[in-house]
Amino acid sequence: MNVQLTPDGRLRHLLTLDGLPRAILTQILDTAESFMDVGEREVKKVPLLRGKSIFNLFFEPSTRTRTTFEIAAKRLSADVVNLNIATSSQTKGEAILDTVDNLAAMHADMFIVRHAQSGAAHFIARHVAPHISVINAGDGRHAHPTQGLLDMFTIRRFKGAFHNLTVAIVGDVLHSRVARSQIHALTTLGVPEVRVIGPKTLLPTGVEQMGVKVFHDMEAGLSGCDVVIMLRLQNERMKGALLPSAQEYFKFFGLTPEKLALAKPDAIVMHPGPMNRGVEIDSEVADGPQSVILPQVTYGIAVRMAVMAMLAGGPTA
Amino acid sequence: MHASLPDVDPLIAQMAQAIAPTLTPDTALVGIHTGGVWIAERLHALLKSPQPVGTLDISFYRDDFSRIGLHPQVKPSNLPFDVEGRDILLIDDVLHSGRTVRAAMNELFDYGRPASIRLAVLVDRGGHELPIRPDFVGLTLTVQPHQNINLSRLDDGHLTLSLA
Secondary structure (H helix, E strand, O other): OOOOEEOOEEEEEEEEOOOHHHHHHHHHHHHHHHHHHHHHHOOOOOOOOOOOOEEEEEOOOOOHHHHHHHHHHHHHOEEEEEEHHHOOOOHHOOOHHHHHHHHHOOOEEEEEEOOOOOOOOOOOHHHOOOOOOEEEEEEEOOOHHHHHHHHHHHHHHHHHOOOOOOEEOOOOOOHHHHHHHHHHHHHHOOOOOOEEOHHHHHHHOHHHOOEEEOOOOOHHHHOOOOOOEOOOHHHHHHHHOOOOOHHHHHHOOOOEEEEEEEOOOOEEOOOOOOOOOOOOHHHHHHHOOOOHHHHHEEEEEHHHHHHHHHOOOOOOO | OOOOOOOOOHHHHHHHHHHHHHOOOOOOHHHHHHHHHHHHHHHHHHHHHOOOOOEEHHHHHHHHHHOOOOOOOOOEEEEOOOOOOOOEEEEHHHHHHOOHHHHHHHHHHHOOOOOEEEEEEEEEOOOOOOOOOOEEEEEEEOOOOOOOOEEEEEEOOOOOEEOO
């Protein structure tokens, strides 16, 4: 049984986009669309989650994701508590479920969880009482579903549909929970061609089985693309044996205006942030007319509002 | 029980006649999704109002959200004018409990402070649960609590009322 859905098929937790039906993905994107104008109004709030308590449970540091979840919850009128657990009770050795039980005893209604360990959000979701929902805000290399959804929202806003697109995901797919969520969402929403581009050492073995085409050079991979998604190259990868150097990586896989010219002239460039300028992306592209990197951040608020609103309402399963 | 209900078009025409003398060039018509928007569009054409029609989807303001959850098809609200200081004519198809109108007023105030809000409904079916009454009404009926009045729009745009 899918722990994310109620027996009658409504969203119960959001842990991964893997296995979520297209109808639910589309419903989230449509609901986010109607939340878009709330940020433009005199009063940037709707009363949907009034009286609900949402806990941002971040076992791993994050600025943008945590902040946009916080803004989204506040625009829904929820009360938000931020816990950066890496720096508090975890260092005192408290077990994760003890932390969760304590917060549940404070009448939590929803947990937003980020953790370095894959599966952490699932683990919490299986443990909590029926009225509590869990949103995965990134677990290890596994999934980052709200990032995947906001990327789909961005693509739909700029390209209108999914059925006629070629989308390339470039860089460190191996360590990227974002890439996994994107691939699941893109294939579920009916994108006919999803490509991954990167050096052999940074692509997972068997990635073809996720329904993507594999490329090891940018020239072939970017040709004819409508959407180019750049992934962050984590600095720590450089210290291992996976890559020779940042300069070398930029030379082959960094997105420069010249390489971007291989994609369609109206191709959009996306990045989940934070960017390493001059490593995976040239500043001229990041700040250029084809970049939609800042709209992604704005859309992230509406998408997270949509997910929270769909989880918080209705009878508990 | 199947009762025959009157044609919708004459009811709207009669509402327009009652509304016309009270309308200023600044008054904005705002329909509540979905039936209220259909009526607002009809009234807008009859009254030749210079302001564009506003639409409200009150899903984010419902008082039964925690019981029944979010409506699966929320449409964006669209108020293409400044609400601050404006006279608003709020329009819905059926007035029943009054909870939808309350939610709509709450939403309007999040866009600004209107000078006034008046309410026009095609059908007042009774069963009010809040101190909300229409200023303009097409038809007043007393309907059993278990019955529903529905406004539907045919492919040719024709509006019909039914009781089920």
